[in-house]
Every structure is written in structure tokens, then in C-alpha cells.
Amino acid sequence: MSFVDAASPALPPHADAPAQPLHARAPAPGGIDAIRGQLDLILPLRHAGTRSVRIAYEVVGPADAPAVFVAGGISAHRHVAANDVFPEQGWANDLVRAGRTLDPARCRIVAFDYVGADGRIDAPIDTADQADAVAALLDALRIDVLRAFIGYSYGALVGLQFAIRHPHRLHKLVAVSGAHRAHPYAAAWRALQRKAVALGQLQCADVQGLSLARQFAMLSYRTPEEFEERFDAAPEVVNGRVRVAAEDYLDAAGAQFVARTPVNAWLRLSESIDLHRVDPAQVRVPTLVVAVEGDRLVPLSDSVALVEALGRPGQLRVLRSAYGHDAFLKETDRIDGILAGALRTTGETA
């Protein structure tokens, strides 16, 4: 179901009872419990109509610990970090482990594969759809209130929707590198990536199109500073064509991405970022906005505008990083420090 679980244990056969979580719980002798499951939900999607959606999730940590939902970019998924039961690397592997703020011995980490991540929905998907799916998943898991929703990139957009639509289920939102609406320049950049896929699809070269789209996306996730440091070698002429130093890296990034991503999933989740528009004044949950100076997708000015519109519940932290939009995944010590501060004050502000 999920497109990232190649290395995970087989799941039990799926039953059709809606809102009935199916757990794959492997024993963790002396370790931290972790479960994976799938859930069939009937969800009224804003553009795709009411339909049955299968939600794949992972929960790590003690059942009585405070729950924290972690949501990443559109290519993130339910497996945030390696754990005793599912030891493969996760997408934010260095942020969830012993010694970190998100220590699975002390909090219960909940994550899922986004609605649409399996490629089965061929219609626009709203961030509100994702927020409602999170709420339904929490119902099924019998989690009333989250200590925090930590959203990065697309996850920040979903977190804002969750805070607006389900305010009583959340003590604190941490929204990293995401704002109330897509910046028009970033939206244009993504629209052109989708056109690259469409160009590939003209000739059943979907995979080449998606690879090219991913490579353009990589440029938006990183910064000129990083490229200068890594790829300043002179170009070469290969088979009569000029080939620049970054091309090997970008080719590899594209190939790695298409191997794990259904074209439709990427297209619809990419669209979903651009469709996102919320009114920050509707957020009444304490919200920490984390902005990265140098982020080429979410400019600092948008994070500032978001915090100003949030009013009293809003706070801003600014990080300067050569990793730009990807700082959450790369500057893990600094992000962990920010999360520590945010979760420490949760009790007081909630």
C-alpha cells in the first residue's frame, strides 16, 4: 500500500471494516513498541468526492506517553525514523531517537502516509482532506489530544489545517517551512514540474518526466550556496554535449525518487501544496512558525506574514541554513533544540 515499505515485515491481510485499524505489531524485546497498520476510512474529499481511503500509519512509543504527530514533505511517509521493530532508516531519522526531544521512550510518535500517496486518487487533494484523515486516524487509535503536531513543508500546511479544523485535539503546532498559502513563485516552479511530467506522459515516458520534475524540485529544496560548495568543477563535454558538475547528483536524485513514487501520487500531492490557502486568524492553537532564511520555496517574508496574521498564538523562529527548504532534514541539532523549546512550553501555553 505504502510505497516506502519494501523492507518492512508483511502486513496482515486487509479487512474492509471501515475505521478498523489493522496492526502489525512486532515484539520488541526490551525495546520500544512500534506498530504499523492500515485503516479504511470513508472521507468526504473536497475535490474527489466521498470515497474510501486506506490510511497507512506507524506509531512508535509507549501507549501512555503524550502523542506527537509528525508530518513531512509530500514524499515523506509514516516511517519517520528507524526503531526497534522497523529498523530501516526513516525520512527524519536523526530527529526521533533516544536523546532527542522526540525520544520514543518518552513520547508516542504518530505518522502516516498522506492521502493520495498510494497514487489511487486522480483528483485534486486538499490539505483539509489530510487534516481530517489525521483526526480520523487519531479516533481509531483512541488518541484524544496531541501534545504537538510537528509539520515540515507540506506537513506544516496540514498542521495549520488541523489546528483550524480540530483545535481541541492539539496543544501546540510547530509549522516548519510552510505558510498559509503557497508563494506564487514556488507555485509556478511546481506547476512547471508538473508540466515536465505531462511532457513525459505524452509518450509514455512518465518515469523520465517524473525524474526531471524531481530534479527541478531538488533545486528548489536546496540553495546556490550548497551547490557552489559541492559542484564547482568545470563542465565536461561528453558525447558532444556539455555536462555540468551537478548532473550526476541530480540524475541520481531523480532515479532514486521515481523508484519509490507513483507518478499520480506525486502529481496530486504537488498540486495540493498549491491549492492550500488558510486564514491564519482561524488558528487559535499556540503555533511556532519556523522559517529558514534562504528557503527558496517559502520566503522568510511569508513566514513573517503568517506569524503576524496568527496574532497572539503565533511565535517565530528563524534559522539561517545553506540547506534552504531542506534545513529541517539537515540541521537536525538545531531543529531538535527548537523542538525542545517548543514542547517544553506546551503545558504553559496550552
Place this chain on the structure above:
Amino acid sequence: MSFVDAASPALPPHADAPAQPLHARAPAPGGIDAIRGQLDLILPLRHAGTRSVRIAYEVVGPADAPAVFVAGGISAHRHVAANDVFPEQGWANDLVRAGRTLDPARCRIVAFDYVGADGRIDAPIDTADQADAVAALLDALRIDVLRAFIGYSYGALVGLQFAIRHPHRLHKLVAVSGAHRAHPYAAAWRALQRKAVALGQLQCADVQGLSLARQFAMLSYRTPEEFEERFDAAPEVVNGRVRVAAEDYLDAAGAQFVARTPVNAWLRLSESIDLHRVDPAQVRVPTLVVAVEGDRLVPLSDSVALVEALGRPGQLRVLRSAYGHDAFLKETDRIDGILAGALRTTGETA
């Protein structure tokens, strides 16, 4: 021959005598003289071998006025501005006219179509090739020395090569939005544009590929500030797909571009930018480097590095503009002011 002359008068039939300029001189009653011509040159190209290259040029202004060569981006051409003889709009129409520093009544404006602009060369083209073609063109026009070479974008790279290879033919170089080597991030951005063309070519959809490449290039020429001002409308769902506000503009830009650009010309000139590497220490001609803060292709730090490496002959002017890389074409009053200062001091510094 040139791909931009649809509206220009018919040229005389071409003769094969090398280095023999062919002039189309239309009478300009009471106005400024302007000629167009073509020149066949045998040029030793660095990657394409020694071959015959046809150079299309335009010269505007009195024969006894000081000559200024003007060279623009890879899609620029010999027709810089409307004039009495060739009244159609040029690519830098507001910079060359009465009242401007580049007043064709007081200087002789020389410009050409880049080597490769006709799409006939299917091999890498070096900026040194362009510089040598400029020198050969000046020979044919009997112009010994240029008062100034004004190069913008790709033209700045060609200007640096010209200053290094033909120092005695030049009093002053003005290099706007171009440096000693392509920035690795900008090079990657262009390499991906070339891949978009390659993806289109897989299925003989060259034109769609080139259109997409141009649209990605537009993002690099402009800035988020401009897009925010122009394209902040909410996205729409059209035929089941999300369409963002900038897409109409980008589609139009792509269509306009492919109508006038041979695919091969664009590919090879795009490569040429990335192939460019010069040692600024070899430039001994007084050089004004004009940088635009916010240029997403040529970061200010690269212009600063260029000026530092130029040493004594180098000067820097920095412009802040929401137009980014395209500021030369958009901030024409401010650019004209900079050119006025640069050309005024030419006598003293040369």
C-alpha cells in the same frame, strides 16, 4: 538567416566570398543611418572545428562616431533597438535612442546574431568563439577600436573573452549580470532545461520541450518579488487539474519563444554559458561589472569575486531590482545612468 528578422527588409542574395560584408542599407532621409549585413567567416571553433560561419549584423549611427558593441542574452540578436531604417522593436529598445547614453546620433552601435543562433552548429560553442567572431566582424567593418563593449548576461561573458583576447580593440568593458564562470546552481538549472528539451525530442515534441525549458528559464530571469506582485491569485481547478496564476503568463512566454528560436540554437548557446570559464586576471581593459542584487542566476557574490580578481581595472556597481537577472532590460533609466558614467570616464581610464 537570423531568426528575428521576419519584419525586416529583404537582404541581398548572399555571396560566398569570406570576410566580405554584404550590406542592406536603406535610405534614412534626414535620419540616422542603419545597415544590416551578413558576413561569411572561416573561424577555428574550439569544439566544432574550423568552419564557415555566417554572421548577421546591424550597425546604426554615423560612420565617424565612436563604435560601441552591444551584446545581450542568448536570445538577443543584432537588432538592439528600433531605428529610422528598421523600425521594429529591438531587444533593448529603450536603451538605444535619442536622449540616451547610447544615442545613435552620437555613437555607432554594432551588434550581431551570436555564432550558433541560426541553429546550424550542432557542437559546443565557446564564448571565445563569439569573441573572435566579433573581432572578425570589426575587421570587416573597418572598426579598429571599440569605445565600449556593453555585454549583458551571455554578452558579458563574450565581453570578458573579447577583453582578454583582443585587448587593443577595446577601451572599456561594461559587463552586466555575467561573471567569469557560470554559477554551479545556475548551471544545474540550465542543464535541467536542456533535459526538458531532450525529453521532448524523444518523441519529436521538440517544441513542447523548448517551451518548457523557456518557462523554467523565465523563473531564473525573474524574482519571487515580481511573481508575488503579479500572480498572487488563488489557483483554479481546470479540467480536474490545479492551475496556478502564473501559468498563463508562462505558457505565453514559452509559445512566443519557440516561435522564433531554433531548438539547436538554444541548446548550444545555453551550453555555451555553462562552458564559459575565464581568468579575470587576464583582463587588462578597464571593466565595469554591474551586478543585480536578487539575480538568481548570477549571485552578487560572484560579481564581487570577479571584481576582486580583476584587480586594478575592475569596478563594481550594484543594482537592487525586483527584476533580478532581467534588470538590464527593465530598469532602463538606471542602466542608462550607469552607462553614462561608464562611457564618460572612458577617455580618462583607457
